[in-house]
Amino acid sequence: MLFNSLTFVVFFIIVVSVYWTLKSWNARKNLLLVASYIFYGAWNPPFALLLFATSALDFYLGARIAAAVEPRRRKAWTTASVVVNLSMLGFFKYGNFLLENTQWLLAQVGIIYQPPHLNIFLPIGISFYTFHSLSYTLDVYRGVAQPTKSLRDFVLAVSFFPQLVAGPIVRAADFLPQCVAPPAPRAGRFIWGLLLMTFGLFQKTVLADTMLSGSADTIFNYPGPLNTLDAWMGVLAFSGQIFFDFAGYSTCAIGAALCLGFELRDNFRFPYAAIGFSDFWRRWHISLSTFLRDFLYIPLGGNRSGPARAAVNLIIVMFLGGLWHGAAWTFVVWGLIHGVLLVIERVCRAIFRDAAWTESLGVQVLIALVTYVAVCFTWVFFRAGDFATAARLVRAMVGFFPNGEAILTTREILQVAIVSAGLLLAHWLMRNTTIEAVVSRTPRWLVTALWAVMLFAIILNQGSGSAFIYFQF
Numbered sequence: 361m362l363f364n365s366l367t368f369v370v371f372f373i374i375v376v377s378v379y380w381t382l383k384s385w386n387a388r389k390n391l392l393l394v395a396s397y398i399f400y401g402a403w404n405p406p407f408a409l410l411l412f413a414t415s416a417l418d419f420y421l422g423a424r425i426a427a428a429v430e431p432r433r434r435k436a437w438t439t440a441s442v443v444v445n446l447s448m449l450g451f452f453k454y455g456n457f458l459l460e461n462t463q464w465l466l467a468q469v470g471i472i473y474q475p476p477h478l479n480i481f482l483p484i485g486i487s488f489y490t491f492h493s494l495s496y497t498l499d500v501y502r503g504v505a506q507p508t509k510s511l512r513d514f515v516l517a518v519s520f521f522p523q524l525v526a527g528p529i530v531r532a533a534d535f536l537p538q539c540v541a542p543p544a545p546r547a548g549r550f551i552w553g554l555l556l557m558t559f560g561l562f563q564k565t566v567l568a569d570t571m572l573s574g575s576a577d578t579i580f581n582y583p584g585p586l587n588t589l590d591a592w593m594g595v596l597a598f599s600g601q602i603f604f605d606f607a608g609y610s611t612c613a614i615g616a617a618l619c620l621g622f623e624l625r626d627n628f629r630f631p632y633a634a635i636g637f638s639d640f641w642r643r644w645h646i647s648l649s650t651f652l653r654d655f656l657y658i659p660l661g662g663n664r665s666g667p668a669r670a671a672v673n674l675i676i677v678m679f680l681g682g683l684w685h686g687a688a689w690t691f692v693v694w695g696l697i698h699g700v701l702l703v704i705e706r707v708c709r710a711i712f713r714d715a716a717w718t719e720s721l722g723v724q725v726l727i728a729l730v731t732y733v734a735v736c737f738t739w740v741f742f743r744a745g746d747f748a749t750a751a752r753l754v755r756a757m758v759g760f761f762p763n764g765e766a767i768l769t770t771r772e773i774l775q776v777a778i779v780s781a782g783l784l785l786a787h788w789l790m791r792n793t794t795i796e797a798v799v800s801r802t803p804r805w806l807v808t809a810l811w812a813v814m815l816f817a818i819i820l821n822q823g824s825g826s827a828f829i830y831f832q833f
Contacts, residue, residue, distance in 0.1 A: 363557075364565050364610045364822070371399070376619055385542035392516055392620065399521035400485070407483040410448075415518040417444060418493045419511050422500045427509040432502060441497035449490045455480045457687035485525030487684060488556070491651055492518045498655050506531035513539040516824025522616035526609045526828050528627040529647035535622070555799075556615030556809060560813040561577075563608030564828065570821045571779050572601040575772045580753070582742055587764040591756035593773050596780045599736050599741045603632065603783070604672035605829045606645070611681075632784055633791035635728045637701045640735060652677050667706065674706075675699040685742070690750060694741040701734060732784070 362368060375395045382388050401408040421441045428434040450458075459475040466473045496514065499505035502582050508514050517535040579586065579594020586594075610627035617624045634640035641649045657677045663670035675696065682695015712718050737754065744750035756764055768776075790798065799807055 362610065362828070363616075364561055364826075366822075367785055369404075371395075372616065372619075376681065379620060380454070381695060387407065389516055389539065392520065393512060394522060396516065396519040396521040397666060400519065403484050404481070404738045405770070410483060410486075411519055412491060414445065414448065414490065415494050415515045416511065417441075418497050418518075419508075420516075420549065422497050422507045425497060425500045430583055433782070436558055438497055438501040441494060444536065445453055445490050445494045449486060452480055452482055452486055454683075454687045454702060466795050481610075481720055483766060488527050488529055489524060491529045491648075492523075495529070495655070499531060499533045505683075508532075508536050508539075508634075510539070514598040520617070520624075522620075523624060525615075526606070527645075527647055528610050528613065528721030529651055530625055531651075534625065538622050545621070549618050549621070552796075553615040555807075556618065556795075557612050558615075558797075558811060558814050558818070560608040560613075560615060561613030561818050563604040564815045565821045566814075568601045568604035571775055571824055572597040572812065573606070573826075575744070575768060576601050578767060578772075580745075580749065582765070582767060585752065585761040585764040586756040587766050588756055588759045589773070590764070590766055590768050591753050593768055593776045595736050595757065597776045598784050599739050600776075600780055602739065602742070602829060603628075609828045630790045631786040632732055633728060633787035634731050634735075635724050636731055637698065637705050641698075648681065649750070667710070669702045671706070674702045678702065690741045690744055690747065693747075693750075697738050697741065701738075705805050714825060728788070734749060805817065 371778060375391070379388055379391055384390065397408050397411075400411060418441055421437050424437040424484055425441075426436050428437060463475055465609055469787050471589045496505065496517070500507050512619065514532065516539065517530070520530070520535065523530050576594055576598035579590060580598065607628040614624045614626070625647065628645065629643040629647060631643035634643050660673045660676060661669055662673060676699075678695040678699030679692060680695070682691045682693070682698070684692045685694070717723060737757070740753050740757075741750050754760060
């Protein structure tokens with residue numbers, strides 16, 4: 361069930377209407393739980409059982425962790441949760457990938473091995489709900505969260521339909537306290553939620569799908585050499601598409617949750633205005649970057665054991681962050697490049713940390729531009745289906761094919777250029793503020809007019825119903 365579908369609109373209207381009609385808080389939570397499983401089961405009903413099994417197991421293990429007195433037992437129960445969750449994720453997401461790479465490695469030493477084709481179907485959203493559930497046992501182990509006594513509340517925290525299949529990654533420690541008492545109906549919060557949903561759908565259906573995806577697909581799917589302009593336009597198109605698509609989903613999720621009285625944390629803070637790569641990861645997919653920071657980077661030692669160890673930890677974290685996105689070496693390379701860029705940035709900061717000129721506006725703008733260009737280069741490996749495609753695009757971007765093909769029309773080039781320029785300008789102007797703050801300062805008539813324009817544009821561009829990009833992760 362896609363946010364950008366008529367089916368979801370009808371589903372959401374029914375759920376919200378019944379939800380606010382019910383007087384009992386328990387009845388409301390029961391409704392949300394049933395609605396969440398209907399929402400998820402609409403893709404593949406049997407996998408709803410897997411979702412419940414994951415939640416029930418971590419509910420049990422969380423109770424065991426909290427009840428254990430000896431540190432050894434607490435660690436053992438936590439390890440069981442980590443192993444089971446990651447094993448399940450590994451089987452469904454990386455099973456065929458591991459078999460294929462095992463076959464290749466054996467072939468290098470002369471061993472012919474024909475692995476069975478498992479025909480594994482990837483459960484939608486498994487990377488997200490696995491982390492939703494796992495964060496609970498890890499937070500209980502760290503003493504950050506207290507175990508809940510309600511299986512229903514915990515299952516709802518993991519399966520809450522707005523954020524279930526493509527984030528944000530919502531930690532149970534943030535969601536469960538909101539299940540204690542019913543939220544009071546507030547018209548302002550409800551209207552703001554609807555506005556965010558509209559804005560999120562506008563980003564997805566109009567900007568990502570209509571304005572940018574066609575040019576990105578054309579360039580990344582073209583098998584021959586490209587000229588430099590077309591290569592850059594295709595990569596800029598995907599750079600905008602991936603942001604509008606993913607940020608659009610997160611915005612819809614936050615808005616839908618607000619309509620139901622729940623608050624989810626922001627997942628994006630204008631990342632293309634980042635000044636440096638660490639700043640980029642404080643602004644892009646925040647729920648994942650903070651998850652990896654708290655549960656991987658810090659346990660590995662963080663930066664407490666010196667710069668060399670910190671560099672190794674960064675590389676490990678970004679390697680696994682890349683692998684989290686998909687069972688392909690292109691994702692691994694994307695993550696490793698980001699890891700290397702983070703290490704280089706740390707070295708540069710150590711060298712120039714006392715230089716006053718680094719804080720000047722001109723230098724900051726230059727660093728932001730370099731950051732954006734480097735991030736665009738990394739998106740090539742994220743989007744390309746194989747290394748041959750990635751290499752061909754990178755060579756074209758640096759002018760390796762002076763006589764490469766020009767396949768984008770003038771209209772497409774102008775369209776990508778205008779949207780990309782508008783995106784960068786908006787991010788730079790908004791980098792130190794929030795959408796809420798800007799809307800609160802904007803005349804109500806103008807907000808209403810812009811809302812109407814977005815709704816009209818969404819209706820005009822509806823029909824393809826293409827899935828959000830992060831559904832595949």
